[in-house]
Amino acid sequence: MKFNSIKVFMALVLIALISFSCSKDKLESPNRGDLQLKAVTPKIFDWETADWMPTPPGQSKISVPWIGQGSIASVYDNDVVYDFKKSDGWDLIYNAFDASSSGPLQNPYFILYNKYRGLLRIYVYTTTQFVHPSSYIQDGISIVGVSSSMLNFCGTDIVDASNNNTTVAQIQPKPVDGSMPLASNKWHMLQYALAYDPNISKLTHQQIQFSWFTNFCNVEAVKLNGGITGEIKGTTGKSAKENVMAKLGELGKVSGTMALSGIGSYFVEKKTVNSYYGSNDFNLPHEMWKNLRKGVNSALSSSTKGLPGSVVNLFSAIIGGSSQQTLSFDVNLDVELAGEKSDYGSFPASPTTLYIPGSKISNRAQGYIPLKSYKLGVFNLSSRPLIRVKDEHVFERDGSPREGFRMSHYLEREVIKLNNSNKLQINPDLQKEATVRLVDQDVVFIRTTSTGTISSNGTVESVGKFTKIYVNPTSMTLKGGVGLTPAVRMTIKVTPKNGAPSSIIVKTFLADIEDV
Numbered sequence: 001m002k003f004n005s006i007k008v009f010m011a012l013v014l015i016a017l018i019s020f021s022c023s024k025d026k027l028e029s030p031n032r033g034d035l036q037l038k039a040v041t042p043k044i045f046d047w048e049t050a051d052w053m054p055t056p057p058g059q060s061k062i063s064v065p066w067i068g069q070g071s072i073a074s075v076y077d078n079d080v081v082y083d084f085k086k087s088d089g090w091d092l093i094y095n096a097f098d099a100s101s102s103g104p105l106q107n108p109y110f111i112l113y114n115k116y117r118g119l120l121r122i123y124v125y126t127t128t129q130f131v132h133p134s135s136y137i138q139d140g141i142s143i144v145g146v147s148s149s150m151l152n153f154c155g156t157d158i159v160d161a162s163n164n165n166t167t168v169a170q171i172q173p174k175p176v177d178g179s180m181p182l183a184s185n186k187w188h189m190l191q192y193a194l195a196y197d198p199n200i201s202k203l204t205h206q207q208i209q210f211s212w213f214t215n216f217c218n219v220e221a222v223k224l225n226g227g228i229t230g231e232i233k234g235t236t237g238k239s240a241k242e243n244v245m246a247k248l249g250e251l252g253k254v255s256g257t258m259a260l261s262g263i264g265s266y267f268v269e270k271k272t273v274n275s276y277y278g279s280n281d282f283n284l285p286h287e288m289w290k291n292l293r294k295g296v297n298s299a300l301s302s303s304t305k306g307l308p309g310s311v312v313n314l315f316s317a318i319i320g321g322s323s324q325q326t327l328s329f330d331v332n333l334d335v336e337l338a339g340e341k342s343d344y345g346s347f348p349a350s351p352t353t354l355y356i357p358g359s360k361i362s363n364r365a366q367g368y369i370p371l372k373s374y375k376l377g378v379f380n381l382s383s384r385p386l387i388r389v390k391d392e393h394v395f396e397r398d399g400s401p402r403e404g405f406r407m408s409h410y411l412e413r414e415v416i417k418l419n420n421s422n423k424l425q426i427n428p429d430l431q432k433e434a435t436v437r438l439v440d441q442d443v444v445f446i447r448t449t450s451t452g453t454i455s456s457n458g459t460v461e462s463v464g465k466f467t468k469i470y471v472n473p474t475s476m477t478l479k480g481g482v483g484l485t486p487a488v489r490m491t492i493k494v495t496p497k498n499g500a501p502s503s504i505i506v507k508t509f510l511a512d513i514e515d516v
Contacts, residue, residue, distance in 0.1 A: 038363070038364050038365065038366050039361070039362070039363050039364065039365045039366070039367075039369045040367055040368050040369065041368075041369060041371070042094055042095040042096070042098075042368050042369075042371055043095055043097065043098045043099070043100075044092065044095070044371065045092075045095065045097065047064065047084065047092060047110065047112070048084065048085060048086055050064055051064070052064070053097050053108075053125070054097045054098060054099040055097065055099060055101075055104075055105060056098065056099055056100065056101040056102070056103065056104065056105070058104065059104040059105060062097075062108075062125055062185075065081075065123045065125075065187040065189065066081045066082060066084070069185060070125070070183075070185050070186035070187045071187055072123075072187050072188070072189045074175035074176065074177045074179055075172070075173065075175050075176065075189070076189070076263060076264055077264045077265075077266045077267075077270070078324065079264050079265050079266065079322070079324040079325060079326040080263055080264040080324075080326060082324050083322045083324045083326050084112060085322070085323065087323075087498065087500055088114070088116070088321065088322045088323060088500050088501065089114045089115045089116035089117065089321065089496065089500060090112045090113070090114050091112065091113050091114075091115060091371075091372055092110065092111070092112060092371055092372075093111050093112070093113045093357055093370045093371050093372045094109075094110060094111040094354060094368060094370060094371065095109075095110040095111070095371070096108040096109050096110065096368075097110055104127070105127065106127055106128070106348070106349065107124060107125065107126055107127050107128055107347065107348060107349060108124075108125055108127075109122055109123060109124040109125065109352070110123055111123070111354075113357075113372070113376060114321070115374070115429075115430055115433065115434075116321050116378070116430070116433075116434055116494050116496055116500065116503055117193075117318050117321045117378065117494070117503050117505070118153070118193055118194045118195070118196070118318075118376065118377045118378040118505070119191060119192070119193055119194070119318065119328070120141075120191070120192045120193075120194055120376070121189055121190070121191050122139075122189070122190040122191075122192075122212060123187060123188070123189055124187070124188050124190070124214065125185075125186070125187050125188075126182075126183070126184055126185070126186050126188070126347070127184060127185065128184060128347070128348050129184050136171050136172065136174065136216070136217050136218070136219050137171070137172045137182060137188060137214060137215070137216060138169060138170070138171050138172070138214070138215040138216070138217050139169070139170060139172065139188075139190045139212070139213065139214050139215070140167060140168055140169035140170065140212065140213050141154070141167070141168055141190075141192050141210060141211070141212040141213075142166060142167040142168075142210070142211045142212075142213075142351075143164075143166045143167070143208065143209075143210070143211075144208065144209045144210070144211045144353060145203075145206075145207050145208040145209060146203055146207045146208045147164045147166060148164060148166075148197045148199065148200065148208060149161070149164050149165075149195050149197045149380055150194050150195055150196075150197045150200070150356075150376065150377060151164075151165045151166065151167070151168055151192070151194070151195070152164060152165050152195045152380070153193045153194065153195045153316070153507065154168040154192050154193055154194075155168040155169075155170060155258070155259050155261075155330070156259050156316070156330060156332070157259055157314075157315035157316035157329075157330040157331055157332050157463070157464065157508065158315055158316075158332070158446075158487060158508050158509070158510060159195075159381075159507055159508065159509045159510070160384070160509075160510045161380070161381040161382070161383055161384050161385075161423075161509055161510070162383060162384050162510075168192065170261070171217070171219065171337075172188070172190075176270075182216050188214065190212065190214070191263060191328070193318060193328065194376050194377045195377045195378075195379070195380045196375065196376070196377030196378060196379050196380045196425060196426070196427040196430075197375075197377065197380065198375075198380075198425055200356060200358045200359050200375055200376075201358055201359070201360070201375060202360075203359050203360065204359065204360045204361075204362070205355045205356075205359055205360065205361040205362060205365045205369075207359075208356055208359055209353045209354060209355055209356060210353065210354045210355075210356055211351045211352070211353045211354075212351060212352055212354070213346065213347075213350045213351035213352070214346070214347040214350050215346050215347065215350070216346075216347070219337050219338070222335075222336070222337055222338075223334075223335070223336040223337075224260070224282050224283065224284055224333050224334070224335055225284055225285060225288065225333050225334050225465055226285075226334070227282070227283035227284055227285065256334075256335065257332055257333070257334055257335070257465070258332075258333060258335040259330040259331065259332060259333070260282075260330070260331050260332075260333050260335075260464075261328070261329070261330050262296070262327070262328070262329050262330075262331075263327075263328050264326060264327065264328075265296075265300055265325055265326050265327045267296075267327075268292060268293050268296045269293075272289070272293060275290075275293065278290035278293075284333075287462070288462065288464070288465075288467075291313045291461075291462040291463070292313060292314075292331060292464070294312065294313050295311070295312055295313030295314035295317075295329075295463070296314070296327065296329065298310060298311055298312050298313070298314075299311050299314060299317050299319045299327060299329070299504075299506070300319065300325065300327060302319065302504060311491065311504070311506050312459075312461050312471075313461050313462055313463055314329055314331070314463060314506060315330070315331070315332075315463050315464075315487075315489065315506070315507075315508035316329060316330040316331075316506060316507055316508060317329040317330075317504075317505075317506040318503065318504075318505050318506075319503065319504040319505075319506070320501055320502060320503045320504055321494065321500070321501055321502065321503025322501060322503075323500075323501060331463065331464040332463070332464040332465055332466070333464055333465055334465055354368070354370070355368075355369055355370055356370075356376070357370040357372050357373055357374060357375065357376055358373065358374060358375030358376060358429070361373075374429040374430075375427055375428075375429050376427075377427055378426070378427055378430060378436065378492065378494060378505060379424060379425060379426045379427065379436065379492055379505070380425045381420070381423045381424060381425065381509055382423045382424075382425055383423055384509060384510055384511055384512045385418075385420040385423060385441075385488040385490075385509050385511045385512075386418045386420065386511060386512055386513075386514045387415065387416075387417070387418060387443055387486050387488065387511045387512070387513055387514065388415075388416040388417070388418045388514045388515075388516050389413050389414065389415050389416065389513055389514070389515060389516070390413070390414040390416065390515070390516050391411055391412070391413050391414075391515060392411070392412045392413075392414070393410075393411060393412075394410055394411075394412055410477060410478060410479040411477070411478040411479075412475065412476075412477050412478075413475065413476045413477075413478060414474070414475050415443060415473050415474055415475065415476065416474075416516065417441070417443055418514065419441075420441065420488060420490075421438060424438055424490075430494075433496060433497055433498070434494050434495060434496045434497055435494070435495045435497070436492060436493075436494050436495075437492070437493050437495075438490060438491070438492055439491050439492070439493045440490070440491035441488055441489070441490055441491075442471050442472055442488065442489040442490075442491075443458075443471070443472050443473070443486075443488060443511075444469055444470070444471055444486070444487040444488065444489050444508065445458075445469065445470040445473065445476070445484045445485070445486055445487075446466050446469045446484065446485040446486075446487060447466065447467070447468045447469065447470070447482075447483070447484060448466075448483040448484065448485050449481060449482065449483035451480055451481040451482065451483075452478065452479055452480025452481050452482030452483075453478075453479045453480060453482070454470070454476060454477070454478055454479075454482055454484075455476065455477040456470045456473040456475075456476045456477075457473055457474060457475055457476075458470045458471050458472050458473030458474070458476075459471045459472065470484075471489075485510065486510070486511040486512070486513055487508050487509060487510050487511050488508070488509050488511045489506065489507075489508040489509075490506070490507055490508070490509065491504060491505070491506050492504070492505040492506075492507070493505075
């Protein structure tokens with residue numbers, strides 16, 4: 001009887017061991033993907049109503065970016081500062097603020113994205129104590145991995161759909177109140193306009209990511225289109241494979257064509273010293289500034305009417321779309337910057353890489369994953385637009401009988417518009433929530449040389465350093481060494497289905513000529 005009891009006991013122990021082993025195998029099985037989760041979902045907070053940012057116990061309270069200590073109100077006007085409403089299309093897609101963190105947060109950030117305008121805004125709060133002298137903040141964003149067209153709208157006013165930009169770097173303006181840009185316990189807002197890339201949904205989180213950075217730098221001398229200005233008063237940057245802005249720390253001096261970006265409907269008015277003469281804080285040529293001012297006013301007027309009116313003297317703008325009437329635009333300028341290259345460096349823990357919403361992100365992805373899975377950007381073009389033209393070389397005799405005749409020729413160009421709607425790529429995720437329409441296309445010829453004569457029946461505009469562009473000509477007569485770059489300016493209207501204000505997006509694309 002005693003022996004039987006021992007056998008029963010041993011059998012029970014064996015069964016228990018087998019059961020535990022099976023259970024352990026089940027928990028540790030590498031084939032159980034649902035039990036191998038690594039992805040971390042950021043904490044969600046209501047940025048629209050919060051009085052304070054989520055911070056752990058023991059860390060000093062941090063005000064929201066738009067009010068309180070270190071707010072962005074020292075750089076931007078209220079139409080930008082208070083443009084963050086969910087009803088206007090803003091979504092939280094990343095957040096590093098966490099009230100349950102085990103220690104104090106170091107330079108935390110959160111990222112909002114506007115699905116109706118394609119705007120990405122990174123709000124970063126500096127907690128680091130800076131002792132290095134610096135006069136400006138430099139920021140940038142890059143595509144890491146597979147090439148993408150998502151940054152093609154950044155840092156330029158003329159887009160080349162045949163050439164993907166992989167990075168953009170820009171220098172932020174100084175605060176208007178005289179405070180220094182680089183300081184601890186201070187907010188910075190970084191804005192980027194994104195293009196829609198239909199290929200993003202085919203790429204995994206290991207193939208493509210965003211990488212954004214913040215640097216500090218000293219700039220002692222600034223020239224815009226030959227005019228010397230005391231300091232950078234508007235976001236100045238460049239999007240290109242060989243980025244001149246990135247060389248500031250290497251060379252101490254950079255020059256090239258860059259984009260002056262204005263954020264806010266009051267930007268131009270506040271930089272205007274005398275509207276009649278066109279004098280301005282940037283010391284730009286007066287006529288150039290008057291043309292820019294006219295372009296901004298025409299854009300705002302179009303948005304107020306709710307219809308895309310005649311947007312002139314601008315190649316790139318995002319207008320309206322907010323209960324705060326606002327505007328973002330880019331204009332090309334010849335820029336020269338000089339400073340001490342030794343006064344150049346990176347913020348701590350910069351750069352920061354992020355998975356891109358809309359890509360295929362596995363539940364085994366490490367670190368933070370985005371809070372939204374829809375694809376970013378409003379629209380794009382699959383390739384350069386086409387302009388159909390009919391060229392005819394005309395020969396004529398020059399001179400007088402005494403001097404002798406010589407034969408010369410000139411070009412008569414008949415311009416025939418071509419519908420490029422088949423090249424238009426609209427974000428299908430956005431179309432679920434808004435109506436997106438191409439409402440206008442302008443044929444544009446940009447004059448790139450000063451030699452030769454041009455006779456055109458189109459309208460003439462001035463955009464940045466391009467003193468004359470010809471819009472919607474049906475015929476042109478060209479003589480001499482004339483250089484013209486063809487382009488198409490497209491106007492897109494986005495009307496949200498939730499009743500939010502419509503937005504107008506103006507983008508200009510380099511075009512190819514098709515002979516007929």
